[in-house]
Amino acid sequence: MKVVVIGGGNGSYAAVADLVEAGHDVRWWRRDRASFEDILKAGGITVTDHAGSRKIAITPTDDLAAALDGAALILAPTPAFAQEDIAAALAPHLVDGQVIYLPPGTFGSYIMLRRIREHGSKADVAIAETGTLPWLARKQGPLEVRITTRASRLPTGVLPARLTDHAIAVIGEAFPGAIEPVEDALSGALMNAGPIIHPPLILMNAGPIEHFDRWDIHNEGTQPAIRRTHTALDNERIAVREALGYGAPHFPLADHYETSNWMYGNLAHDKLVDSGDWHESLDLKTHRYMQEDVGLGLAFLVSVGGWAGVPTPVAAGLLAVASAVAETDFRNEGRTFENLGLAGLDGVQLREILREGLS
Numbered sequence: 001m002k003v004v005v006i007g008g009g010n011g012s013y014a015a016v017a018d019l020v021e022a023g024h025d026v027r028w029w030r031r032d033r034a035s036f037e038d039i040l041k042a043g044g045i046t047v048t049d050h051a052g053s054r055k056i057a058i059t060p061t062d063d064l065a066a067a068l069d070g071a072a073l074i075l076a077p078t079p080a081f082a083q084e085d086i087a088a089a090l091a092p093h094l095v096d097g098q099v100i101y102l103p104p105g106t107f108g109s110y111i112m113l114r115r116i117r118e119h120g121s122k123a124d125v126a127i128a129e130t131g132t133l134p135w136l137a138r139k140q141g142p143l144e145v146r147i148t149t150r151a152s153r154l155p156t157g158v159l160p161a162r163l164t165d166h167a168i169a170v171i172g173e174a175f176p177g178a179i180e181p182v183e184d185a186l187s188g189a190l191m192n193a194g195p196i197i198h199p200p201l202i203l204m205n206a207g208p209i210e211h212f213d214r215w216d217i218h219n220e221g222t223q224p225a226i227r228r229t230h231t232a233l234d235n236e237r238i239a240v241r242e243a244l245g246y247g248a249p250h251f252p253l254a255d256h257y258e259t260s261n262w263m264y265g266n267l268a269h270d271k272l273v274d275s276g277d278w279h280e281s282l283d284l285k286t287h288r289y290m291q292e293d294v295g296l297g298l299a300f301l302v303s304v305g306g307w308a309g310v311p312t313p314v315a316a317g318l319l320a321v322a323s324a325v326a327e328t329d330f331r332n333e334g335r336t337f338e339n340l341g342l343a344g345l346d347g348v349q350l351r352e353i354l355r356e357g358l359s
């Protein structure tokens with residue numbers, strides 16, 4: 001299958017490595033050609049995982065039109081704040097039937113479809129989103145990525161939901177056995193683990209994060225008080241899902257820590273800690289854990305809870321603390337139903353958009 005991978009972060013490197021190794025025809029596009037110079041010189045990247053290190057031959061491109069020509073799947077494993085720009089870049093080149101996958105999405109499916117339409121494209125594309133990145137991964141410089149583990153279950157919702165069967169079939173070719181369809185893109189967005197795992201981890205570890213040069217939020221940073229906060233926050237996410245009529249499995253975050261049946265499966269948390277790759281320097285104002293998972297994802301959860309009439313006091317409290325830490329009013333400036341223009345819709349109108357998309 002012809003797949004276009006977008007971006008130059010951890011997830012994009014991991015995607016290129018796995019999809020090339022699986023035999024797909026992979027085109028790799030990144031907004032800034034200069035950042036590909038090392039890879040163009042080297043002729044590829046190195047991937048390291050449990051099986052060792054190996055070279056992946058790939059020639060990245062800055063010609064998005066050529067890359068998209070004939071592509072079935074467009075994979076954008078990028079932070080949610082990149083989605084508007086990516087949609088604008090894709091819009092002129094999209095054709096009917098193409099599938100865009102956002103792993104994860106933060107309801108970026110809606111934002112991207114809206115932006116694609118604003119740019120005049122009428123292409124009947126499907127935009128799907130899931131709850132996490134299919135890899136736990138960290139780049140080790142511009143030429144190497146280390147994959148700690150891979151996702152085994154990716155609950156995936158599609159906008160418009162009428163294209164679910166088609167989109168799931170296409171995405172399933174890239175992630176065989178892992179894709180689990182859910183009701184629609186909002187259900188997929190409300191699977192996103194980032195806004196549940198990261199706000200307690202970064203806010204309740206704010207002291208050590210700012211005191212030490214590097215700090216592992218998943219090792220010493222994951223203490224029982226923080227896990228209890230995760231659970232309370234995650235229960236709010238699940239209550240919102242249930243109020244909207246979305247069914248189980250809700251992929252409770254506790255399963256990531258306690259069972260082998262979460263999105264990453266067996267011992268993922270232990271592998272992540274053992275890798276040492278998450279012993280990182282974090283800027284609390286600018287890191288994607290704050291700008292993406294709090295500013296977009298947590299704000300989104302609070303707003304959808306408000307719309308659905310579900311109290312989200314833990315989410316709202318963390319959002320308020322984060323707004324003080326980052327000196328940004330995330331409740332008013334974040335990715336919310338109000339700011340997306342959806343807060344005035346009733347359930348019937350919202351479901352119509354989720355099923356039919358935007359014309």
Ligand SMILES: NC(=O)C1=CN([C@@H]2O[C@H](COP(=O)(O)OP(=O)(O)OC[C@H]3O[C@@H](n4cnc5c(N)ncnc54)[C@H](OP(=O)(O)O)[C@@H]3O)[C@@H](O)[C@H]2O)C=CC1
Nearest residue numbers: 007008009010011030031077078079082085133135136137
């Ligand atoms: N890494 C992990 O293990 C996990 C990550 N996730 C989630 O997966 C997603 C990807 O994560 P990860 O790869 O680690 O993130 P990174 O921070 O590594 O990705 C950053 C990349 O996003 C691209 N980008 C940023 N802004 C823009 C923009 N405006 N337009 C186009 N591209 C842009 C940049 O591409 P360029 O280089 O071209 O500038 C940059 O390289 C995120 O949503 C994250 O929360 C979830 C679970 C685990």
Ligand SMILES: CC(C)(CO)C(=O)C(=O)O
Nearest residue numbers: 132136137194197272278
């Ligand atoms: C590994 C995980 C799930 C938690 O920090 C993640 O989202 C990341 O590294 O960005």
